[in-house]
Amino acid sequence: MSTVDDVVTRGRSLSTEQFLLIAVGIGVVLLVGDLVLGVLDGSYSISRIGRYVTEGVLYGLIMGLAGIGLSMTYSILNFANFAHGDTITAGAFIGWGGTYLIAGWGAASLGHLALVGPQRGVGGPQLGISITSTPVAIFAGLLLAGVGTALFAVLIDRLAYKPMRGAGGIPLLITSIGVAFALRYLITFVYSSQSRGTTASVPSADLLLVDGYVSLDAHDGTLIAAAVVLMLGVHLMLQRTKLGKAMRAMSDNKDLALVTGIPTERVIRWTWMIGGGLAGSAGYLMVLWTGTIDWQFGWLLLLLIFAAVILGGIGSIYGAIVGGLVIGISMHMSMIWLPGGDFTTITAFLMMILVLLIRPSGLFGGKTTA
Amino acid sequence: MSSTVNADRRTQLESLWEHDAIKIIAVISAIYIVYALIGLILGYSLDGIVNTLRRMTYLIAVYGMVTLALNLHWGYTGLFNIGVAGFMAIGLYVTMILAKPADPGGAAQYAGLGLPMPIAIIGGVVAAGLAGLVVALPALRLRADYFAITTIAFAEIVRLGVTSDALQQFTILGAELGTGGGRGLIRNYDDPMNVIFQLEIFSSFVDLTNSLFGFGPTQARALAYSIVLVIVLAGIYWLIQRTSRSPFGRVLKAIREDEEAAQSLGKDTNMFKIKVFVLGCALMGLAGILWRFRRTGVTPEAFRPHVTFYIWIALIIGGAGSNTGSILGSGLFVAVLFEGPQYLRRVIDQLVAIGDAPNTFAGAVAPLLSANPVPLVRYTFAEFLTLQFVIMGVALILLMQRRPDGLLGHREETAAAIPLGVRPSAAGGGSGGGGGSGSGGGFTHGQTRDQHDDSDQRTDGGIDADAADAQTDSLQSDISDSSDTNGTSKTSDTTAQSDDSATDGETL
Numbered sequence A: 001m002s003t004v005d006d007v008v009t010r011g012r013s014l015s016t017e018q019f020l021l022i023a024v025g026i027g028v029v030l031l032v033g034d035l036v037l038g039v040l041d042g043s044y045s046i047s048r049i050g051r052y053v054t055e056g057v058l059y060g061l062i063m064g065l066a067g068i069g070l071s072m073t074y075s076i077l078n079f080a081n082f083a084h085g086d087t088i089t090a091g092a093f094i095g096w097g098g099t100y101l102i103a104g105w106g107a108a109s110l111g112h113l114a115l116v117g118p119q120r121g122v123g124g125p126q127l128g129i130s131i132t133s134t135p136v137a138i139f140a141g142l143l144l145a146g147v148g149t150a151l152f153a154v155l156i157d158r159l160a161y162k163p164m165r166g167a168g169g170i171p172l173l174i175t176s177i178g179v180a181f182a183l184r185y186l187i188t189f190v191y192s193s194q195s196r197g198t199t200a201s202v203p204s205a206d207l208l209l210v211d212g213y214v215s216l217d218a219h220d221g222t223l224i225a226a227a228v229v230l231m232l233g234v235h236l237m238l239q240r241t242k243l244g245k246a247m248r249a250m251s252d253n254k255d256l257a258l259v260t261g262i263p264t265e266r267v268i269r270w271t272w273m274i275g276g277g278l279a280g281s282a283g284y285l286m287v288l289w290t291g292t293i294d295w296q297f298g299w300l301l302l303l304l305i306f307a308a309v310i311l312g313g314i315g316s317i318y319g320a321i322v323g324g325l326v327i328g329i330s331m332h333m334s335m336i337w338l339p340g341g342d343f344t345t346i347t348a349f350l351m352m353i354l355v356l357l358i359r360p361s362g363l364f365g366g367k368t369t370a
Numbered sequence B: 001m002s003s004t005v006n007a008d009r010r011t012q013l014e015s016l017w018e019h020d021a022i023k024i025i026a027v028i029s030a031i032y033i034v035y036a037l038i039g040l041i042l043g044y045s046l047d048g049i050v051n052t053l054r055r056m057t058y059l060i061a062v063y064g065m066v067t068l069a070l071n072l073h074w075g076y077t078g079l080f081n082i083g084v085a086g087f088m089a090i091g092l093y094v095t096m097i098l099a100k101p102a103d104p105g106g107a108a109q110y111a112g113l114g115l116p117m118p119i120a121i122i123g124g125v126v127a128a129g130l131a132g133l134v135v136a137l138p139a140l141r142l143r144a145d146y147f148a149i150t151t152i153a154f155a156e157i158v159r160l161g162v163t164s165d166a167l168q169q170f171t172i173l174g175a176e177l178g179t180g181g182g183r184g185l186i187r188n189y190d191d192p193m194n195v196i197f198q199l200e201i202f203s204s205f206v207d208l209t210n211s212l213f214g215f216g217p218t219q220a221r222a223l224a225y226s227i228v229l230v231i232v233l234a235g236i237y238w239l240i241q242r243t244s245r246s247p248f249g250r251v252l253k254a255i256r257e258d259e260e261a262a263q264s265l266g267k268d269t270n271m272f273k274i275k276v277f278v279l280g281c282a283l284m285g286l287a288g289i290l291w292r293f294r295r296t297g298v299t300p301e302a303f304r305p306h307v308t309f310y311i312w313i314a315l316i317i318g319g320a321g322s323n324t325g326s327i328l329g330s331g332l333f334v335a336v337l338f339e340g341p342q343y344l345r346r347v348i349d350q351l352v353a354i355g356d357a358p359n360t361f362a363g364a365v366a367p368l369l370s371a372n373p374v375p376l377v378r379y380t381f382a383e384f385l386t387l388q389f390v391i392m393g394v395a396l397i398l399l400m401q402r403r404p405d406g407l408l409g410h411r412e413e414t415a416a417a418i419p420l421g422v423r424p425s426a427a428g429g430g431s432g433g434g435g436g437s438g439s440g441g442g443f444t445h446g447q448t449r450d451q452h453d454d455s456d457q458r459t460d461g462g463i464d465a466d467a468a469d470a471q472t473d474s475l476q477s478d479i480s481d482s483s484d485t486n487g488t489s490k491t492s493d494t495t496a497q498s499d500d501s502a503t504d505g506e507t508l
Helices: A002-040 A046-076 A084-103 A110-114 A135-164 A169-191 A218-240 A242-252 A254-259 A264-290 A297-312 A317-337 A344-358 B002-041 B046-076 B084-099 B117-139 B144-163 B200-213 B217-245 B247-257 B259-264 B269-292 B305-318 B323-338 B340-351 B361-370 B374-382 B384-402 B429-444 B467-472 B474-481 B484-488 B493-507
Strands: A204-209 A212-217 B170-172 B175-177
Touching: A002 A046, A002 A317, A002 A344, A046 A084, A046 A204, A046 A212, A046 A218, A046 A242, A046 A264, A046 A297, A046 A317, A084 A110, A084 A135, A084 A169, A084 A264, A084 A297, A110 B361, A135 A169, A135 A264, A135 B384, A169 A297, A169 B144, A169 B305, A169 B361, A169 B384, A212 A218, A218 A242, A218 A264, A218 A317, A242 A254, A242 A264, A254 A264, A264 A297, A297 A317, A297 A344, A297 B144, A317 A344, A344 B117, A344 B144, B002 B046, B002 B323, B002 B340, B046 B084, B046 B200, B046 B217, B046 B247, B046 B269, B046 B305, B046 B323, B084 B117, B084 B144, B084 B269, B084 B305, B117 B144, B117 B269, B144 B305, B200 B217, B217 B247, B217 B269, B217 B323, B247 B259, B247 B269, B259 B269, B305 B323, B305 B384, B323 B340, B323 B384, B340 B384, B361 B374, B374 B384
Parallel strands: none
Antiparallel strands: A204 A212, B170 B175
8 A cells, every 4th residue: 555655756756857957948948949030140149148148257266166165064064054155255355365465564553454445545456466467466365365265164163053953954044044144244344344446457368259359367267277277276176185185975875984094073174174175165256256345245156056956966966067067057048038137147046956956966876076 | 630631721721821921021021121221221201211112112122023924934834935025025015006196296206006015015915925926836855055145035026126217117017016126115105003093082192192101193104113023023922833733843843853853754744844835935025015015115125135134133033833933033123133232322422521433443542552442342342233233143153052942942842741840640641641651662663664655644653652762753743633532542531632732832
């Protein structure tokens, strides 16, 4: 009796999934068809699509970079870290404080510079901060963002998560919401809630693409280069070092890792450091790219990063990267059909929900960090 | 016999009363007293103090409603909903759109459907429930953390959707409607409480409050509104209390503890989860409506994820799984974390003269080098309202670390149909206990499936199972108990029923 019932329910749920899959498939085919037709009859210009894709890739790189850390903590510590977004913001502020100090030494009081110009006064545009005019300050800031946030993440782990290491994923998730809230308003407390500009304009190149131009500026280039280098670094670390092997072992099977003699507490510390460092760098690069910084951009980015990580499959860093790119490109491409930019975020969230419904394990199937 | 039963009932009633009402009354009166004192310190007149208390009541009632609904989701069923704000927003927006006059007066306002308020409220509640259904149907198959992410994404979709310019004004079936986009909707319909305000008797209420507290008509209306909210809160409390004590509620708890075990007892857990999710979402919609439908307008800003976060703190303070705890939690959250810091700041401002604060954090910290903490204190004081949120976050972290069960969230569910601690000396107690605990023992020791196919109708009593065993497997038998005590034991109907209610008393 119950076996039959079981089979029936399984059959039913399978068919829901298949139905959804078919619906999504039809939707994708329709959109791609419309896109191709639109390009052919000239109603969608190729350069406009090119611009969307470029923007999407840049945005996606940031989400992918930040997503690696989220994915690692998710698979190794087994909880969805809702404080990750605010770690990104914290990292951006730490790093940009360093950049301001180096680029603007003597131009304003130390406090004003270290706090990234909390009140009116000298700011990034006036100091002429950009990758072309002050490259040293930018690189130092990026480094500071990475290292500073890595240490900061370990500190947060010590204070908030370590006392409840054995607790399940849900209590930790709720705790991380508390951490997110405390962190966000601590950032406001220290750095003020003003939104401010951080960079001066930089030279850009207009690339001809069939019927128009796609422009890329020096900060876009910096973002791409830095993101690729950092991603490669993580890849090598995970594949070539003993620590990487230990991390992969832990995300595969924690008990087995413990039995094998892997010092789990140390691996957890490194996980926070690497995840936090990447989050801080991503935040720094995001601010470099957009040219503005405010107290809640990381929080607003968080759900998108979740979307990227879930799309790629939790636990897989390559999944996070690919997921970030897919989400970033889809968000911008959505503007072809849903003009105004109001619906980009909604598009990303809907994609995430669909992935959760059709294939909760994501594109890369989760599981492995390899 | 009947006198003992009556005495038993009385003690049971007393213990129930002690459990729920006394705690609520004690905590709420403590809050009132503290705030009355604060009012005195701030030099408020009588009407000012009463108005402060009224505001507290209003906030506690609204937060209490949502917390109760969330308790139904998370505390009873284990549905990890962090999209509360979205369902509240749907309730309020739909109600406002339905109630706004069809013929917009000013040029800047959007038309509604001009329906009467009760219908608009029902519409809003139904819409919130339907939204819950839309989320629940596909998402309930997901793991708790994925479900959480889905619900918060849904809430953000709702918020961004009503913020979007595209929906600022739209046309459905020839009716022009609108969400107002980022600027929100203005309430240009009559005060929804007019039903009460226009009653004959209300004018004497106005006179009464005027003579007692020196209230004007506006304040009297606000007071009446808060009283109505408290009545609704009591109604929701009663509803959820009834739900949780019914066989339906027992299944919910079973799902929370072990969904597969509930399934193996033949419960269609998905159906239960969908029902309870929709019910909770509808209640959240109702709370959202009552929260703001009297205000001059609504903007999407009101439904940021913060709201969800507040409700979660309230729930965790009180203890997930306890309705009384939900109300206590909302009271403490509102009094200590939500309003407390602001009043504390005012009191300090009243008592101590705090000088001008430095503009920036740097200006506050730099003097520390010369051992001068005054600027930092001043800065902290000036930025106290920011710090309030930090305090909330830290409070949540500490609660999760130190007291994840909150004040009343003990989840020990007793399986036996009689209190296990003290055995009633009255006749029939022994055999009744045997039947109740037996069902628990029988389940875990995995007797053949045939015996459990119809377990919610009948359970065979494994008499030798001891009480401790029964306690551990409480829930499984709890789902299947309600009627089986009667079937197996030889006790009279009355005893069995009173035993049952005793179990429930311990449950909460």
